[in-house]
Amino acid sequence: MTGVPPAPSWTSMPADHARTLLDRLRGGLIVSCQAPPGDPLRDPAHMAAMAASVASTAGVVGIRAQGVDDVRAVRAAVSELPVIGLWKDGAKGVYITPTAEHARAIARAGADVVAVDATSRSRPDGRPLRETVEAVHRASRLLMADVSTVDEGDAAAALGADLVSTTLSGYTAYSRQRDGPDLDLVAELAGRVEVPVVAEGRVGTPAQSRAALDAGAWSVVVGTAITAPAAIAGRFTDALR
Numbered sequence: 001m002t003g004v005p006p007a008p009s010w011t012s013m014p015a016d017h018a019r020t021l022l023d024r025l026r027g028g029l030i031v032s033c034q035a036p037p038g039d040p041l042r043d044p045a046h047m048a049a050m051a052a053s054v055a056s057t058a059g060v061v062g063i064r065a066q067g068v069d070d071v072r073a074v075r076a077a078v079s080e081l082p083v084i085g086l087w088k089d090g091a092k093g094v095y096i097t098p099t100a101e102h103a104r105a106i107a108r109a110g111a112d113v114v115a116v117d118a119t120s121r122s123r124p125d126g127r128p129l130r131e132t133v134e135a136v137h138r139a140s141r142l143l144m145a146d147v148s149t150v151d152e153g154d155a156a157a158a159l160g161a162d163l164v165s166t167t168l169s170g171y172t173a174y175s176r177q178r179d180g181p182d183l184d185l186v187a188e189l190a191g192r193v194e195v196p197v198v199a200e201g202r203v204g205t206p207a208q209s210r211a212a213l214d215a216g217a218w219s220v221v222v223g224t225a226i227t228a229p230a231a232i233a234g235r236f237t238d239a240l241r
């Protein structure tokens, strides 16, 4: 992303408010506070505490949270930061905020930005992504399009997505499969779309987060490497084997 992107073209949220929100996210770290099913940390109170714990760290500019109850709890615990909300429904195919109804619920729970699957795969209710974009904007929220390829990012931006995130690179059958973050996708998207590009997915080290910004990211989302103790412990135990 070079230069400042144009103001979002939709009308529900005043353009200056949308601009302020995007500016607050610029150049910073968004911490994703999510616990996998079955994990003892999977509880809205635990995720809210996790969010509150990182919120005062300088350079943390937002929290990404999953599920209506978690979004509500995080919103209440962290009044000072934008919340990016999503609803994972299932674990296969399109499961990140898969329908407009899921998106409306996340907006109602208090998310400032609603993250949705914006891949080209068919959605569980068969409805077009455009309907979700319209629902989010009618609710006066920004939409973050989680994509896996540059074409999907292009298409999402054309539909009115306010940010495009590399979240799903490596998670669709047809996208690049990498061990680390897909910084090539970050750079490709930053050179193509006029909206902020977010680097997300397998950002595992501070150096990788720096590299993501250098590749053109507007912000960097880190989840597992910060907020998943079981996965972090596993990295250490792997090294001891």
Ligand SMILES: CC(=O)N[C@H](C=O)[C@@H](O)[C@H](O)[C@H](O)COP(=O)(O)O
Residues within 6 Å of the ligand: 032, 034, 086, 096, 167, 168, 171, 200, 201, 202, 203, 221, 222, 223, 224, 225
């Ligand atoms: C693919 C998918 O479902 N991604 C989810 C999206 O919210 C989360 O499970 C990830 O933790 C998040 O994207 C952050 O990525 P990482 O944990 O790699 O830093």
